[in-house]
Amino acid sequence: MMNFAGQNVETSRRLLTAQLKSAAIDSAELDARLLTGHALGLDLTGMITAAQRQLTPDESARLEAFMRRRLAGEPVARILGEKEFWGLPLRLSPSTLVPRPDTETVVELALERLRAGGDLNRPLRIADLGTGSGAILLALLSELPAAHGFGTDISEAALQTAAANAARAGLSDRATFVACDYAGGLSGTFDLIVSNPPYIRSADIAHLAEEVRNYDPLAALDGGADGLDAYRALIPQAAGLLAPGAALVVEAGEGQSGPIQALMTSAGLTPATAPKADLAGIPRAVAGHKMAR
Incomplete structure (x- = not known):
């Protein structure tokens, strides 16, 4: 050595x-x-x-x-204890995923949907379901100066990490963290809901890169037999909380954008145009909106 x-x-x-x-x-x-x-x-x-x-x-x-x-095989981000996402340095913990560049497509599409509805400086109420390190929520709050965000997670340890990241980014006064399963502990209406849920098929976990399968929390990876269990739970919950005209934006695995759009339609949401692709050309961010009355 x-x-x-x-x-x-x-x-x-x-x-x-x-x-x-x-x-x-x-x-x-x-x-x-x-x-x-x-x-x-x-x-x-x-x-x-x-x-x-x-x-x-x-x-x-x-x-x-x-x-x-x-x-x-330990990822560099785990050794350093942090990873940059959307220009924000985020602390990591064993209970949080390492934020990946692909997930920035969710932020990009979410901002596009908000921009289509008006000035990004307007007061907004947003939620990030399964927030983990807080990456998506804090990225959005950094771009939306009058927004208040709610991050949910079933892991108390993950919420502690997210809260610490919010404090580090100077966003604590506009971020609230709630321990619940997806949107189960939220109430009221939201102008935007986002999520990067677990979407790996259970049988595929063993074939993931060592850096992922051995170091990212299993609960944040395993999406069930077809990878869609989390979407079946969160999409109807989110649909009930969206304000008229508001959008739900989620991250998707390869080949999952079509089934996710179908779940959105079944929940009463109208899928947006084409999903937003990542740098590899994979449809990565999928949006659906609630029709305005």
């Missing part, structure tokens, strides 16, 4: 990169930079400035520990 004792910052980063590449980790260079910076408490500029400084024994030990964890 690699030992970084006596090495300088730049050499350590290069050695770690080589070690990760030898383990066939595609993001070896980025991972090595992030882990080295985290172990040494340096940002990119600091690493460049301190390139020739030798690591202290404590720094060397930390970096070796990070390397072992990464080689064992």
